[in-house]
Amino acid sequence: MKYIYKASACAFALSAMCAAPVYAQDQSAEAAAEDIDSGNVIVVRAQGREQELADVPVAISAVSADDLQKSGATDIRELNQLAPSLLVSSTGNEANGSARIRGIGTVGDNPGLESSVAVFIDGVYRSRSGNALGEIGPIDRVEILRGPQGTLGGRNSSAGLISIYTAPPEFTFSGYGAFTYGNFDHIRAEGGINAPIGDTIAARLDGVYVRRDGFYTDVTNGTDVNNKDRYLVRGQLLFEPSSDLTVRLVGDYSKKDEACCAATFVQPDFAPFARVSPGLNGFIKPVGPSPALTSTQNPIIPVLLALGQDPRALSQSTFDRKIYPTQGRSYEGETEDYGVSVEVNYNLGAVDFTSITGYREYSNNQGSDTDYTGVDILYRAPGDNAGARAFKTFTQEFRFQGTAFDDRLDWLVGVFYANEKLRVRDNIRFGSQYGSFAPCRIINAVNPALASPTDTGCLSAGGKALLSGQLPGTMPAFGAATPLLLAGLDNLGGLNDLGTVEDRYGQDSESFAIFTHNIIEITDGLDLTLGLRYTKETKDFSASFTNDNTVCPTNRALLSNLLAVPSLAPLAGGLIALSCQGNSTSELNGVSISDDRDESEFTGTAILSYKVTPDLLVYGSYSRGYKAGGFNLDRSALSNPLLLDVTNLNTANLQFGQETVNAFEIGAKYSTPEFTFGISAFRQEFTNFQLNTFNGSVFLVQNVNSCGTGLGGADLDTSAATGSCAPGDVQPGVVAQGVELEATMSPVDYFNVAVGLTYSDTSYENDLIGNDSGAPLDPALRLLPGDNLSNAPELTATASLSYTPPLGNSGLSGLFYLNARATSDYNTGSDLLFGKEQDGYFLVNGRIGIRGPEEKWAIEGWVQNLFDKDYTQVAFNTPFVASQQTYSAFLAEPRTYGITVRGRF
Template sequence: MKSVIRNSIARGALAVALLGFPTMAAAQQAPTGQDDLAEGGDVNDEQEPDGPGQVDPYTIVVTAQGRTQSLADVPIAVSAVSGELLERSGTTDIRELNQVAPSLLVSSTGNEANGSARIRGIGTVGDNAGLESSVAVFIDGVYRSRSGNALSELGPIDRVEILRGPQGTLGGRNSTAGLINIYTAPPEFDFSGYGAFTYGNYDAMRIEGGINVPIGDTIAARVDGVYFERDGFYNDVTNGTDVNNRDRYLVRAQALFEPTADISFRLVADYSFKDEACCAATFVQTAFAPLARVSPGLDQFTRPEPAAPALTSTSNPIVPILLGLGQDPRALSQDTFNRDIYPTAGRSYQGETEDYGISGELNWTFGTTTLTSITGYREYSNFQGSDTDYTTVDLIYRAPNEFGGARAFETFTQEIRLNGSLFDDRLDWLVGGYYASESLRSQDNLRFGEDYGTFANCRIALAINPALANPSADNCFGPAIAFLDGTIGAPAFGPATPLIIAGINNLAQVRDLGGTGDVYDQQSDNFALFTHNIVHITDTIDLTLGLRYTNETKDFSATFGNDNTFCPANRALLSPLLQVQALAPLAGGLLALSCQGNSTSELDGVSLSDTRDEDEFTGTAVLSWQPNPDLLFYASYSRGYKAGGFNLDRSALSNPVTFNVNALDPTSLQFEEETVDAYELGFKYSTRPLSISVAAFRQEFTNFQLNTFNGSVFLVQNVNACGADLNGADRDASATTGACSPDDVEPGVVAEGIEIETTISPIPDLVGTFGITYANTTYQDNLIGNDTGAPLDPALRLLPGDNLSNAPEFTATSSLTWTPPIGNSGMSGLFFVNARVSDDYNTGSDLLFGKEQNAFILVNGRVGLVGPDRAWSVELWANNVFDVDYTQVAFNTPFVAPQQTYSAYLAEPRTYGVTVRGRF
């Protein structure tokens, strides 16, 4: 087996050795004195449940199948993480779940609203609000429109369930990769309260508190609040501020009404707000990506030679241009993980996020039937300014206002389920319906900066003759233009020379122009009918059958605002030259740079609209055998679905060179629904001291939805494979080669592997967990675009046969919790440590060389003293204990031609502090 696998195993062994115990991030609640119970699954213990219908207190309880069940009895791959483990691991939002779930990876890029969750290497890059998440997120049973909408403080958590593989046969929203169910701590019929204060480095301060009040015998109320502030991890040297700071708060109020033993109604209202600057990036340096750039003359997607100029060396032709336009040289010489940044003066990353909603859940049992109704209404809005090129040179930016990369969701959801049993409990049945109405508005004001025209002309000069480039001149040619216009020698382009020079001078004037307010509206209406039934064939053999019908309708409209008049001016000048073979490349380059991303006043005031309608059947079949209460075997098939939609980006309307405002087709913005066929074999063993679950899986994705940045614009494309050999046509530079017969289209992405999760608790105050995931998540050979057999976009020609981005083959997590009693004082100690080991992976969705992230290990730790009855505690903690440097995503520096320089969004450095808790 290849060396990377051997190295990964070695690193995993090292992580376990660091912990000193064989552990994993499965569902468990570590013991603390007499009140904490190790949840390791079904328990061989003489303690009986408290009464009829009660669950053994040592059992992990989940609702992954729409019913209350023991985790050990659920024949699907699911990780359940207790609130206790989340608290000790320092988890306050879904990104930090990475540390406790090996198959999960959550990352964010240029805006936290773009956060993306991946399970088994499958996820949706979140830079386009039109794409829904492959991993759905639910909080208290209510769907969050995108994964990034849940990147906020969570407050007190009861538990988190992470379901792996396609979901949707039960309730809620469809998803193709999995879902994250977050259950917040509910009201209780005991008077109690708590408070916690944390102070850490970067002047971090977190205050959390809440109170639970019973109101009579049938009503309980609870209020929780969190406030968190922290300085940013990046130092903006140019503007004298910091970026990636925290300034946020959350308030959640709940009421629980239980008039009888058969009726329960829970009402939840929450409001959260963030006023933060996010998200900065640094230049990728040679030490991080030594072979990131190709040598001149080589195909830009060929693996570079060792002699290629360094990314930020002046031997790289674009670097002197940047320096000549005012780029701070320190940004080009410092280490990749030096967090000093040098953006354009006056540009800001400031933004605001507001998220609020109300939901109600009714559970009513009558006879052997239970009715569950979950109703939710939510509003979410975000805007974020940015120096979008991440350089001192003013190339492109978003102003921090209501149009600055803004998005807003208004969502209403209603789910109704009925479940019960028939035929002397031989059939455990469930039927239900789901409705969701989502109004999405995406707005943008992306504009060219003051230096854009000069910089763009410098790219033209480099293409003609690098000796002509003079960034101190407005048009980057200055006196050298004489070599073109014939003042010195013959006109460079014959009779067309005056047109070329006029085009150059027009391009030079593209500065502080562009979007004045593009508005995209999308109305989505989704309804589904589903059934999920468990047939108890024998006392030990079950057959689970589920079926779901989904109808999705999306209505799209857009209105554009733009003041770039030099785009149509150059279109009028240069379009005739596109028919001249010798001049077409130069004329096309000038026109493309003048109208980059279809930023043109020709669109000003133009409106478009379109609609799409989908119908899809999905389902599941599971055969399981439980020979004894501690052991379960299962085999399953499931089909998942994620809706298609619209690319909310004008750049996808047309090639800017051939743009015709009178012939725009809004259907060019559509992308197709994504489907998956998934197969799984697994077993679970669960006793008091030891539990283990193993799942082997294969998932085949058709019309996989991919969003990638090519250095100029975002591309949204479905990815499939062709059964016939394309003879490398999917790897060339042509957008017209590599077509496939529609009858020969096959799944383009396949994920297969194995997951192992264990929990061990040899004594009551010691609990360890360990999990490892091997997921070979790859693009197939002979890739094509959508399922009509269209060729793959050439920007994606590194994809065939390679792993997906942010999809490490090996990942392991582990934890150790020790809570020893201290004499007879009633106090106890706390020692907690967890680790995540990740194999190598490429962080760029186009898989360009130089975006690879080497393997790394993250370790978090916490030690403390806990008072009698857990009335108080003092804890010292550290996250990323060894201050490991790694990137979330590396990308082509915008408008700095592909393969010239890269930038990267860095992950968080080491943080540490002290937390004091009290409760009554």
């Protein structure tokens, strides 16, 4: 099947304006067919049918293979430069990539949460957007749909959809190859061959190999991190026995053996003094300068230094890209991804039938120095159980489409089925120095001057004598409970290299949906689109634990009685919490739990569109989207460690509810071959918004709503018990609203310009609550009410320029290409702590080259991040150090550059 792009339209590298209609609906079928054959239109499948992009009244960007080649994009993260409303980032693991559209996306590293932005490759759903991070090889086009997709698109998605179509086989013999060399010893080799096998079968084979040194230097272990070492092989068969039947078989395999993902301490060059609050309290906005996060005035820093932290890690720039982890700890990991799909398109006469069948397996494991410091506090040993996740996914979609009433009704009905088996394994353990570090957090709370990190319990003999009242003129600091508390400190000091031996989680999901999508021509130029979908979802959860942390039950038994004494409860509770952090306890050893959940939801869309003139379309739409609920695959959510009862574990604490969104949009699009312009305004209201937050110790998965009745600031305090709401008064907790502007111009031959601007106020409502039952918001989220979501800049602008003039009469042509993306300030942390704010920045990529006759060969020089702009993807609470307001950050890539040589026949 053919997907043909007009050259002037395809030169835009970013803009959804290519979605603007170009031709009037009353254009004759003969003329339309002639335009398609001559390459004057773009064909997409955004509405489950092959349609001219000009006739699709939805918010969509279509990016061609030529655009991606010019921009240098080789995976979905690099689509950021091509679409202003899209942001794709990755954090602590290659498998944890998150895509956001209009500021909405799934946050964090928990595979139990599905993606707000679904990713499909050749019509087959990828279980999480992170599963699509990697080389995509030669493609035909990428479609980016903005807003909830609640009718078509296979799997439901609440924020948008990215659909990638790989280059299909053709009935001509051809081949290609490309070789790239760049800085960081970057090597990329790509090649493929296409061949007809008789008159009815065509075959295609493509391969990509990439190797690159890491952006971080591990000074401690003498290696580099965040490197690339990966390959992709994809084979295809196309069977066309007649004009009515097409069968396409696609199989692919990819693998990565890479070290990922390092982080550096946040320093004033990222979080200036004015952003760090007085008293090192990250929940209070500052009124003046205060110490750097890694200053020795921060009481946790002398502890880290005393235990062996390399001081260079605390004094270098955030962006020096040198890390000083624990000796012997590694970020090595492995990712394997493979699958097969079959797409059948059969014209049955009055009805067109489509079947898309897919089966995929994906696995990833990643070792880590999980505390990101030179002190051995927390780690995952590389191997099969290192934060591993594995997906086995089967999907099947059937669609039937036809017309009725003299073609005034274009109808479509279909069913979709997905079966996903998710397995998670983990081996996270307290390090060999956790018992030296953790007691110092308690002592710092009592009196930092008493901290002696190299002594048991973080107390010297003199310090113990002082607190126990053994020095002349002193009394026991905590009365009769002093011996118990000191014994608890000593016990905590023995918590070294203990914790998880192996935890296993399983989640089996089944999703069944039936849907219909119909376009009704009311009058010439006036169309009404109606779509409806019913989805039934079931999930079965199980988990089993193997754990050797005996310090937790020992200190729980020793200190639990002190929790009833108000003056002693904070110290006793702190000791128990640090001994049982994340519900790591031998009490769970050999324990298994299970649960299940069922849910169903109606979603759909209604669009009224009118072709005012052959070049101008106006439309208004309503859509309802949905993202399934599920289970938090993290034992820390079972309960508060102070209240854990292994004889009565409450698996309900692991559940989070389904997320729904109601979206409204109006827009106008003007399009001619030389100029396009579009404007749209949108509002999206999210109920039960799913948020995953790391609070420095554990991951919190929380549904977020708001209360129709004012809470009087009870959602802003430090209490987990205040700020509840009557269930009948629950309202959406997140609203995204804004305006998108796009324009493209092709004023003269060979010259194309595109610009895009997105204003999106994507923010939490005031008076927030935790779920749709009206439960209070977790106090770790008390900065959220009324503020913008993380990684959701209000303003984003993109632009591209492409010039490809002929060079004399030789048949040669030149290439000059630039694209740029600028964003306003935004916070990168999902808890919105002030030290995680990223200043606005401006990124520029460029490519220049010379191409042979008919582009049979090319030599191109390129640069990404031309001005070497330093910025972060996410800043986060440094694990176990966060209570002292020390942050770390996953950095974005620095400037890269190189040369590419390509050829084809």
